[in-house]
Amino acid sequence: MKIGKVSIPSNLLLGPMAGVTDGAFRKICRQFGLEMSFTEMVSAKGLVYGDKGSHELLSIGEEEHPVGVQIFGSDPDFMARAAVILQERIQYEVLDINMGCPTPKIVKNGDGSKLMTDLPGAQSIVDRVVKVSQKPVTVKIRTGWDETTDYLGFAKGMEAAGAQMITVHGRTRDQMYSGKADWEKIRAVKQALKIPVVGNGDIFTLQEALEKKAFSGVDGIMIARGAQGNPWLIREIVTYFATGEMLPPPTSREIYDVIMTHMALIVEEKGEYRGMVEMRKHISWYIKGMKNAALVRNEINRSRNFEEMHRSLVQLLDIG
Numbered sequence: 001m002k003i004g005k006v007s008i009p010s011n012l013l014l015g016p017m018a019g020v021t022d023g024a025f026r027k028i029c030r031q032f033g034l035e036m037s038f039t040e041m042v043s044a045k046g047l048v049y050g051d052k053g054s055h056e057l058l059s060i061g062e063e064e065h066p067v068g069v070q071i072f073g074s075d076p077d078f079m080a081r082a083a084v085i086l087q088e089r090i091q092y093e094v095l096d097i098n099m100g101c102p103t104p105k106i107v108k109n110g111d112g113s114k115l116m117t118d119l120p121g122a123q124s125i126v127d128r129v130v131k132v133s134q135k136p137v138t139v140k141i142r143t144g145w146d147e148t149t150d151y152l153g154f155a156k157g158m159e160a161a162g163a164q165m166i167t168v169h170g171r172t173r174d175q176m177y178s179g180k181a182d183w184e185k186i187r188a189v190k191q192a193l194k195i196p197v198v199g200n201g202d203i204f205t206l207q208e209a210l211e212k213k214a215f216s217g218v219d220g221i222m223i224a225r226g227a228q229g230n231p232w233l234i235r236e237i238v239t240y241f242a243t244g245e246m247l248p249p250p251t252s253r254e255i256y257d258v259i260m261t262h263m264a265l266i267v268e269e270k271g272e273y274r275g276m277v278e279m280r281k282h283i284s285w286y287i288k289g290m291k292n293a294a295l296v297r298n299e300i301n302r303s304r305n306f307e308e309m310h311r312s313l314v315q316l317l318d319i320g
């Protein structure tokens with residue numbers, strides 16, 4: 001798959017996840033063969049007003065390219081200004097516009113998935129951003145605000161406005177994360193557009209990746225929650241698509257080693273205290289389904305520093 005000149009031979013993307021796909025996690029995923037990820041969504045207004053938090057979300061390592069930056073907002077002027085600021089300040093290859101976020105805090109301002117109720121407004125955002133952007137502009141949508149949305153018309157409108165790739169999460173905003181992603185609708189978008197279409201929603205195993213890609217005919221697939229605590233899924237998918245080989249699941253020792261690497265990266269990025277707090281959720285994902293998982297989780301959540309965290313992990317995962 002290609003986005004503009006950016007080539008992604010594995011056709012696999014890591015989805016943007018606020019609070020999850022920070023630099024540390026993106027780097028871990030790249031070590032497992034990922035070719036392109038997206039930053040957490042960043043507010044266009046935050047960028048324009050010089051908000052420190054928004055700029056912090058954009059620390060991208062040298063080894064992370066190609067990478068996509070995702071912005072959100074609904075004012076075409078701010079969106080275009082944000083694109084210009086990004087170009088001046090950081091290195092990235094693709095600029096993605098968030099039209100899928102369902103959270104009340106976002107949609108109440110007309111941002112995220114709310115844009116799916118306003119095709120002309122959404123088109124003017126894409127049009128304005130495309131005009132100033134030297135990077136390919138892509139859009140991430142859902143299958144509508146609710147069941148009544150003309151999602152095909154919306155997707156075509158994004159293409160007409162200049163989007164060079166579109167990602168479709170197969171749920172409406174109404175569904176939030178409930179029910180199942182509708183890959184029939186994703187297939188319909190793929191059939192209706194000329195630009196690359198990426199399908200997204202409920203890929204948690206290699207089998208699901210293969211089935212959903214084959215069923216929908218999409219150019220690429222995006223995984224998000226499936227990679228939480230499981231970068232091995234990325235390696236499984238990339239390896240299978242490249243060679244047809246099926247890899248065995250990781251051992252406890254491998255999981256432990258990756259947790260340690262992840263910790264080191266997150267501390268480097270955010271310092272020990274924040275790193276430790278944020279690492280708690282990642283560890284609980286890494287150890288999901290293992291024996292002693294509940295015990296380890298409790299211990300980890302009680303630990304006050306990395307040493308204590310490390311000790312509980314080693315003891316309870318039975319790693320010498």
Ligand SMILES: Cc1cc2nc3c(=O)[nH]c(=O)nc-3n(C[C@H](O)[C@H](O)[C@H](O)COP(=O)(O)O)c2cc1C
Binds near residue numbers: 016099140169226
């Ligand atoms: C914790 C979390 C944060 C997310 N943040 C974003 C975001 O910043 N931008 C975005 O476009 N989608 C975001 N998403 C949606 C995911 O990118 C993806 O579309 C969705 O989770 C469905 O894919 P999955 O079934 O593979 O998880 C987020 C999802 C989760 C679970």
